[in-house]
Amino acid sequence: MHIPDGFLNSGTSGSLIVAAVGFLSLAVSRVRQGFFEKVRTATLATPEGAEFGSTTVAKLTSYGRNKMFRMAVVGAFVFAAQMVDFPVVHGTSGHLLGGVLAAILLGPWAGMLVIAAVLAVQSLMFADGGLVALGANIINMGVIGAVGGYYAYRFLFKRIKKVLPAAFIAAWLSVVVAASVCAVELSVSGTENLAQSFSAMAGIHALIGLGEGLITVMVLIGLKHKEKNNE
Amino acid sequence: MNKKYIYLALIAFLIGGIVSLFASSSPDGLEKVAEDKGFIQTALDYPFQTLLPDYTFPVNNEYLATALAGTIGTVVVFLIILLAGKVLFPARPGAGT
Numbered sequence A: 001m002h003i004p005d006g007f008l009n010s011g012t013s014g015s016l017i018v019a020a021v022g023f024l025s026l027a028v029s030r031v032r033q034g035f036f037e038k039v040r041t042a043t044l045a046t047p048e049g050a051e052f053g054s055t056t057v058a059k060l061t062s063y064g065r066n067k068m069f070r071m072a073v074v075g076a077f078v079f080a081a082q083m084v085d086f087p088v089v090h091g092t093s094g095h096l097l098g099g100v101l102a103a104i105l106l107g108p109w110a111g112m113l114v115i116a117a118v119l120a121v122q123s124l125m126f127a128d129g130g131l132v133a134l135g136a137n138i139i140n141m142g143v144i145g146a147v148g149g150y151y152a153y154r155f156l157f158k159r160i161k162k163v164l165p166a167a168f169i170a171a172w173l174s175v176v177v178a179a180s181v182c183a184v185e186l187s188v189s190g191t192e193n194l195a196q197s198f199s200a201m202a203g204i205h206a207l208i209g210l211g212e213g214l215i216t217v218m219v220l221i222g223l224k225h226k227e228k229n230n231e
Numbered sequence B: 001m002n003k004k005y006i007y008l009a010l011i012a013f014l015i016g017g018i019v020s021l022f023a024s025s026s027p028d029g030l031e032k033v034a035e036d037k038g039f040i041q042t043a044l045d046y047p048f049q050t051l052l053p054d055y056t057f058p059v060n061n062e063y064l065a066t067a068l069a070g071t072i073g074t075v076v077v078f079l080i081i082l083l084a085g086k087v088l089f090p091a092r093p094g095a096g097t
Helices: A010-035 A062-083 A099-106 A108-126 A134-160 A163-188 A194-222 B002-017 B029-036 B062-088
Strands: A036-041 A055-060
Touching: A010 A036, A010 A062, A010 A108, A010 A134, A010 A163, A062 A099, A062 A108, A062 B002, A062 B062, A099 A108, A099 A134, A099 A163, A099 A194, A108 A134, A108 B062, A134 A163, A163 A194, A163 B029, A194 B002, A194 B029, B002 B062
Parallel strands: none
Antiparallel strands: A036 A055
16 A cells, blocks of 8 residues: 555645654654653762752663564564565455554554654665655554554454454454545545545455454464553 | 564564565555556656665566565664664663763
8 A cells, every 4th residue: 555656746745744744753752751761860879868969860661672672573574574465356466554463562653653664664765655655655554554553453452352353353444444545645636536546445455454454363363462451 | 572572573584585475466455446547657756766676686586586675674674663763762861962
């Protein structure tokens, strides 16, 4: 679903670049909050425990260090998995988007950053997905795919109480919704009328989404993923 | 905890380097729609020459070309995210500024 340059007009691509930058900075600040702890250090202290001129500094926690490693691994996995296009119906293929998978494993904002990093490398290094369309692709697959998909997953998980069915449905939904939004962007750009592009995009991605759900569930099983209920 | 992720990293490299050879070469969902609806020709060429366009490493063997591109891409994504993490979330923020 990587939009090349030219499909979207400059107004649409431009606004989506601005939106993507906004979401990226929001994601960075949300992820940062979880990575640091405030540590009070006394500049002067007596053996009795009295402290003078103490300052608080933020310190990267071992959780943060660990999470960065996991983000890099999930990014590498999503990139690799996206290379494997699977056949859907005759003459059409699909591949994992990985938004819901990354978000379930890492949380919505870290998941979104990982997808954005994958999309940036794919565009800048492999010319997969346009440069001007990178904002649109980050919105569709990162923001809608990972953040939107994550909240769909949480909504479903609270009701079904089972990780795998909730993940499968959310993964499927994230692909169909991302494809539908892509159709809207195409129609706003005047490339194709909404009815045509919407039915075609949602239709084919309803099938591709099944693959998304399957791969997402397989990876979660492989990692023996369990939900902590404290979120 | 991290052990599982080390396995996931190894699987990622296997997929990027080997499983990627079995990828379908059919157009993806969006490309197919663009072909069917006749707006595929509105796609523009990428604005500059990228390192490995179309996931092809410049060697004569097409399998090797894909395997190398997949492996390099997987490694690059891994390193870029680690590097971005070091820059965005430095261990001692403010120490360098």
